[in-house]
Amino acid sequence: MKKRLVLLGSTGSIGTQALDVVRAHSDRFEVVALTANNSVDLLILQAIEFLPKVVVIANELKYQKVKDALTAMPIEVLAGEEALRAVATMPEADMVLTAMVGFSGLLPTIDAIKAGKHIALANKETLVVAGEIVTELARKHGVKLLPVDSEHSAIFQCLMGETDGVEKLILTASGGPFRSWKAEELKKVTRADALKHPNWCMGNKITIDSATLMNKGFEVIEARWLFGIEADRIDVVVHPQSIIHSMVQFVDGSIKAQLGIPDMKLPIQLAFAYPERLSLGSDRFDFFACGGFTFEKPDLLRFPCLRLAYEALDKGGNSSCILNAANEIAVQAFLEEKIHFLDIPRIVEQSLHQIEFVKNPSIDDYCLTDAETRAFALTCITKN
Structure with missing residues (x-):
């Protein structure tokens, strides 16, 4: 029986390589949902090829283009953040690949875990922000968190049987x-x-x-x-x-x-097929x-960003959430050429010092911390 997959973030680097794995093992895997944030044209091409039950475009302004392109297909087209969270729990799915970038991957991953879906985890921010809560939920619901990052997949493989x-x-x-x-x-x-x-x-x-x-x-x-x-x-x-x-x-x-x-296809394929190893033609x-x-x-x-990460982890609470949110804002500003490269750790460190520390945060606390940190980091950029 084929393993049925939901790919959250199918148009990014991990998502596209995950679909390469599905192509190579179409007898083993089936895609039941594809999602993207803005990459409409690629999402449409993927939907036409893989014929999932559901396609989600997070940017609601681009919904109509996707809907029109797939109108003759037996595919349900949805849009928005709530739709992303809904497909993460769809009954037809056996596993959810969380390949969305940043904090946006946290809530869909939590929803998928609560629905008993095994997770191929490529969204590292899920554990950076809320690792204690997420891993406890996975234990509670009997869900496997299978790492897709090459480093964590390597450790996972080294620990197999020991x-x-x-x-x-x-x-x-x-x-x-x-x-x-x-x-x-x-x-x-x-x-x-x-x-x-x-x-x-x-x-x-x-x-x-x-x-x-x-x-x-x-x-x-x-x-x-x-x-x-x-x-x-x-x-x-x-x-x-x-x-x-x-x-x-x-x-x-x-x-x-x-x-x-x-080659990222190796850890992706291992997560999809675990505990088996499949042939990989790389x-x-x-x-x-x-x-x-x-x-x-x-x-x-x-x-200094590596030092700041160790410090945030050592402090605990919502510190890693602050670290992640400030970094997301700073990196985007650097990509838009609004700040210099060395401004990235400066903004992150300022945020860690300024945002209120919460020792035992809930998911709501994490969401509030994320929003407050982003707002503060933006003020650091405007002052730059």
């Missing part, structure tokens, strides 16, 4: 495009510079997060909740080749690592052509 005796998790980082840049040079970073990731092809937002190392900070927070490991047992190692995707060190000193070429890693592996300590002075 979850006891873990000493530490070791997340690897490429170091981004500015790994070897001096602090003074970072003042001159342009949008084009920051979007040139050395190893991965990703969306604009996550590419900027990789350049600041905020993405790695988010991954530390995500790992803390996914694997139940405290922050002081989660290390980050810069590995520019991006072949070792992450590692687990055990109490006897042995280390397991998951290796492979940078290139294979060549040990004799690689030229060796190198490792470096991350520089928290040049890349």
Whole structure:
């Protein structure tokens, strides 16, 4: 029987590669819902090819274009945030891929968990913002949270069959495009510079997060909740080749690592098919052509976003929610060339100091914190 999938964010980098996996294994997977925020033309093409039961365009202004294009198809077309949350719980679905970007993925993911849907988790902000609540809900409803991030998928694979005796998790980082840049040079970073990731092809937002190392900070927070490991047992190692995707060190000193070429289809497919492994027709890693592996300590002075992520995780409460919201606003402003690259950590740090701390936040508290932080971060941009 085919596994029936809802893809939240089907037109982004993860979503389009997820559909590559479905194409390659059409005998194993069926798409029952596709959603997008603004990418109407691609969403329409995807709907025509995969014929889901439901298509959702979050931007209600673009509803009519999607509706008109699919009028002859047996596809229900919906629009808006409530529709996104509704398809996350549709009875026909077995698994929900959460590939939406940012805070917007939190509530649909929670709805899907409450409906008993297993989650292929690509929206790291869900655990960054509300990791304790989300993981507890998953336990309560018997839902698997299967990581799609390459680093967390690597750790997940290293722990298969062996979850006891873990000493530490070791997340690897490429170091981004500015790994070897001096602090003074970072003042001159342009949008084009920051979007040139050395190893991965990703969306604009996550590419900027990789350049600041905020993405790695988010991954530390995500790992803390996914694997139940405290922050002081989660290390980050810069590995520019991006072949070792992450590692687990055990109490006897042995280390397991998951290796492979940078290809997001591998962790996506693993999450979809778990506990099976399916054939993947990608290139294979060549040990004799690689030229060796190198490792470096991350520089928290040049890349303070990683430091700020550890600090937010250590403080707890709504601090990681503040971290995420301020970063989303700052990154968008940088992409719109309204601020400089080094303004991103400055705005995030100001927000962490200014927004009211809530020790034991509810989901409503997280939503309020998110809104307040975004408003505050926007004032930091206008003053820039």
